[in-house]
Amino acid sequence: MPSYHLRRMMRFTCGKDGTAFERDTIIAPDLAAAIDIACARTATPPGLSLTGSTLSAPSGAVLWSAKALALGGTRLSPTHS
Numbered sequence: 001m002p003s004y005h006l007r008r009m010m011r012f013t014c015g016k017d018g019t020a021f022e023r024d025t026i027i028a029p030d031l032a033a034a035i036d037i038a039c040a041r042t043a044t045p046p047g048l049s050l051t052g053s054t055l056s057a058p059s060g061a062v063l064w065s066a067k068a069l070a071l072g073g074t075r076l077s078p079t080h081s
Contacts, residue, residue: 003027004034004063005056006041010048020048026055035064 003025010020024041028034038055053066 001027001029002031002034003058004031004038005058006038007054007056008041008044008050009052010044011051013047013049019051020045031063038064039066 004027006024006026008022008024010022012018012020026034026037028037034055038053041053044050050066054062055064056062
């Protein structure tokens, strides 16, 4: 099965400056399944709020982002720079 890389960006809710990042590998049969898994991972550690997520291929190409989805993209449309 293909592997995808999920990167989540979070900010501190207490007013502290800076950004926290979390990386994880998702193994799924296809991109649609990987996006389903990425969308389900909305929980954040205490004191942080999620500001964005990207899902990329092993090559580093971004395949999906939650920010693009919020800006009117479709759930399965690839992101473009």
